[in-house]
Amino acid sequence: KKKIIIDTDAGLDDAQAILMALASSHVEVVAITTVMGNTRSPQVALNVLRILKLADRLDIPIYVGCNQALNGFKVEGCSGYHGADGFGESPDPNAPDFSLVQKEDGVSALIRLSKQFSGDISVVCIGPLTNMAMALRKDKMFGQQLEKCYIMGGNYYGKGNVTVSAEFNFHVDPEAAREVLHDLCCPKTLLGWETCVTDENSFSWDWYKNFLNMKSNKMKYLAELEKYTMNKYYIPNINKGLIQNYEMADQFLMAIALDENVIMESKTVYADVELKGELTRAQMVVDWNKILGKEPNVKIVTKLDRDRAEKC
Numbered sequence: 609k610k611k612i613i614i615d616t617d618a619g620l621d622d623a624q625a626i627l628m629a630l631a632s633s634h635v636e637v638v639a640i641t642t643v644m645g646n647t648r649s650p651q652v653a654l655n656v657l658r659i660l661k662l663a664d665r666l667d668i669p670i671y672v673g674c675n676q677a678l679n680g681f682k683v684e685g686c687s688g689y690h691g692a693d694g695f696g697e698s699p700d701p702n703a704p705d706f707s708l709v710q711k712e713d714g715v716s717a718l719i720r721l722s723k724q725f726s727g728d729i730s731v732v733c734i735g736p737l738t739n740m741a742m743a744l745r746k747d748k749m750f751g752q753q754l755e756k757c758y759i760m761g762g763n764y765y766g767k768g769n770v771t772v773s774a775e776f777n778f779h780v781d782p783e784a785a786r787e788v789l790h791d792l793c794c795p796k797t798l799l800g801w802e803t804c805v806t807d808e809n810s811f812s813w814d815w816y817k818n819f820l821n822m823k824s825n826k827m828k829y830l831a832e833l834e835k836y837t838m839n840k841y842y843i844p845n846i847n848k849g850l851i852q853n854y855e856m857a858d859q860f861l862m863a864i865a866l867d868e869n870v871i872m873e874s875k876t877v878y879a880d881v882e883l884k885g886e887l888t889r890a891q892m893v894v895d896w897n898k899i900l901g902k903e904p905n906v907k908i909v910t911k912l913d914r915d916r917a918e919k920c
């Protein structure tokens with residue numbers, strides 16, 4: 609089995625991605641590290657505990673990672689998509705408490721586990737890349753110890769989902785995204801926002817309703833969490849004509865990590881992150897035409913096999 613660490617800012621789509629990994633026979637989830645993004649990093653740990661309990665996998669260790677971006681930025685207030693707790697504002701009175709979270713911090717755990725399983729462990733990054741960048745800053749060998757790194761984040765045609773030009777995970781910590789793209793030397797596979805939301809890859813309302821109506825305990829739990837997003841995000845935005853379908857991101861990246869044949873087309877290129885632009889800070893910039901003459905640093909997924917991803 610392929611060993612993975614999930615680095616997450618869970619997050620409702622993160623929750624689904626984590627459940628996919630736990631249900632898969634292809635991977636062993638060695639640990640989960642949390643990062644600030646959809647909510648604060650300690651709150652992410654509480655959300656992950658709820659998911660692990662749901663899957664009866666509280667044996668998997670959770671480590672709290674960075675709670676601010678490299679430049680000091682902190683997420684405050686309520687995410688319009690995931691709610692203030694990053695989890696649909698639907699508290700669970702039976703949720704496990706924080707005492708089950710490991711004392712070691714997420715960045716130290718990433719470094720330690722990368723050494724322990726040297727060359728035989730991958731990280732699946734479904735939140736901002738702060739923990740990964742901090743691990744690299746603390747240990748230059750970090751990238752060398754990883755088999756692979758999978759990244760959900762960025763965009764390559766400039767289509768943003770937070771600002772006009774920035775995807776959320778890169779927007780929260782653009783400096784970290786740049787450091788990881790530049791300096792993390794293991795093979796990196798990146799799934800950007802545009803590929804997640806093509807017409808072929810987004811899901812119809814009928815599909816979404818059927819999905820939420822599935823009768824398993826896990827789906828009932830997830831459906832409860834999704835109510836917030838449905839009422840506060842999808843319905844108003846659909847009424848305004850701003851979106852048409854249910855969108856997935858982290859789930860698709862997890863599908864790739866579980867089965868790389870989900871990738872139908874990809875290109876290995878040099879990519880960077882804009883840090884200064886007035887309108888374009890945090891936009892990923894891809895040198896498709898090799899104008900900069902730099903060595904390629906990332907494999908970008910440009911087309912997915914959605915049917916195959918759905919089977920994951």
Ligand code: BDR
Pocket residue numbers: 619620621622646689734735760769775776777801857858
């Ligand atoms: C990413 O932003 C987050 O809100 C989601 O969990 C996903 O990781 C998509 O841009």
Ligand code: CA
Pocket residue numbers: 616617618619621622645646734735858
């Ligand atoms: Ca996420």
